[in-house]
C-alpha cells in the first residue's frame with residue numbers, strides 16, 4: 001500500500017540487537033525447515049540457556065553464597081532444557097507427576113529436583129520422596145500426607161522425605177500459595193514430632209512481579225525462621241526464593257515511547273489494550289543482575305546485606321528461574337498463507353494460531369515486533385507496509401498480533417514471520433491441537449563458530 005502519514009506514526013517495539021539470531025534469519029535455514037515441517041515451528045538455542053544458567057551461578061559465586069539453580073519447567077516444555085540441566089548438574093522445579101517423569105527421564109537426579117505447586121497428589125509426593133527430591137509443602141494437610149507417606153514407606157534416617165515449608169507472602173496476602181505465620185509454627189512442631197521420617201530443610205516462597213526488594217526482605221525473615229528451626233533440632237539450612245527474575249526484551253527508550261504512543265487506532269478492529277496490562281518488556285534490572293541486586297540488598301531490619309547474612313548463617317540459597325533462563329533462547333516461526341488488504345493495512349493469515357503465543361490469551365499482546373523473513377533473509381526496504389497477523393482458525397479473536405506492524409516490505413504468501421525471544425512461556429503454555437492443527441514442533445539449533453547451525457527435533461518422531 002501507499003506510504004502515507006498514518007502508518008508512519010505506527011509505534012514499534014524492536015527487541016535488543018541479536019546478531020546471532022539475525023544470522024539464522026538470513027541463512028535460509030528457516031524456509032527449509034518450514035518446508036520440511038509443513039507448518040509453524042519454534043527454534044531453540046540451548047547454548048543461550050547454558051549462558052543464562054552460568055550467569056546465575058556467577059552471581060552466587062561473586063557474592064560468596066552457596067546455592068542451587070532449579071529451572072522452573074513450566075516456562076517451556078522442551079526436553080532440550082532438561083538435558084542441559086542434567087549435563088550442568090543444575091536442578092529442575094516441577095509441579096506435577098508429568099513434569100517429574102520428564103525431568104528424571106532426561107537424566108536429572110532426584111536430589112536435584114524441587115517439587116512446588118499446590119495440594120500435590122499422593123502419587124507425586126510418593127515418587128518425590130522415593131527419588132530424594134525436595135518437596136515445598138504448601139499446607140498443613142499436605143505436610144500430614146507427606147509424613148504419613150514417609151512413615152508408610154519406612155524411609156527413616158537414611159532417606160527421609162526432604163521438605164521445605166512454603167511461606168504465604170505477607171505482602172501478597174491474597175496469594176493462594178503457602179502457609180501463614182501460625183501455620184508455619186504448627187508445621188515446625190509437626191516436623192519435630194515426625195522425627196526421622198522427614199527432613200525439614202528450610203523455607204521457600206515465590207512472589208509475583210519482579211521487584212527485588214520484597215524478595216530480599218522476605219528472604220531475611222525466613223533466615224530468622226531457619227535459625228529458630230535449627231534451635232528445635234531441625235536442619236533448616238536453606239531458603240528458596242522462587243523465580244521472578246525479569247527478562248529485558250527491549251531498550252528503555254523504545255519501550256517508554258511505545259507505551260506513550262500506542263492507542264486503539266494502532267490495532268486491528270481498534271482493539272484497546274490497557275498499557276497497565278502489558279508485560280513489562282523492558283526491565284532495567286534483569287536476569288542474573290536481579291539476583292545480584294537481591295543479594296546486595298539489606299533486608300528490612302537486617303544487620304547486613306542478604307548475601308552476607310546467608311554466608312554468616314551458612315544458609316544455602318535456592319533459586320527457581322523460569323523465564324530468565326530462557327531469555328533469548330528461542331523464537332517462533334509462522335508462514336504467511338494469505339494477505340488481505342484492508343483500509344490502510346493488511347490482514348495476514350499465518351499457518352498457526354495465537355495459542356502458540358500465549359500472551360495473547362491473557363487479555364494482552366506479545367509486543368516485541370515480529371520480523372518478516374523472505375527466502376533471501378530479513379525483509380529490507382524504506383517502505384511502511386502495516387499488517388496485523390491472524391491465525392488459521394475460524395475465531396475472530398485468534399490474532400497473533402492485533403497491532404498493525406509497519407513492515408519494511410509488503411508481506412507475501414510464503415514469507416515467514418519470526419516472533420523473537422518466545423522461549424519463556426510463549427511457546428507452549430497454551431498450545432492446543434484446536435481445529436486438528438498440529439502442535440508446532442520444536443527444533444534445536446546448535447551453532448558453532450560461524451558455520452551454518454545444525455538442527456534436530458527436540459523430540460524425535462515416535463516410531
Ligand SMILES: *Cc1c(COP(=O)(O)O)cnc(C)c1O
Nearest residue numbers: 072116206243244320321322323
Ligand atoms: C512459575 C514459578 C517459578 C518461575 O517463575 P519465573 O517468573 O518464570 O522465573 C518459580 N517458582 C515457582 C514456585 C513458580 O510457580
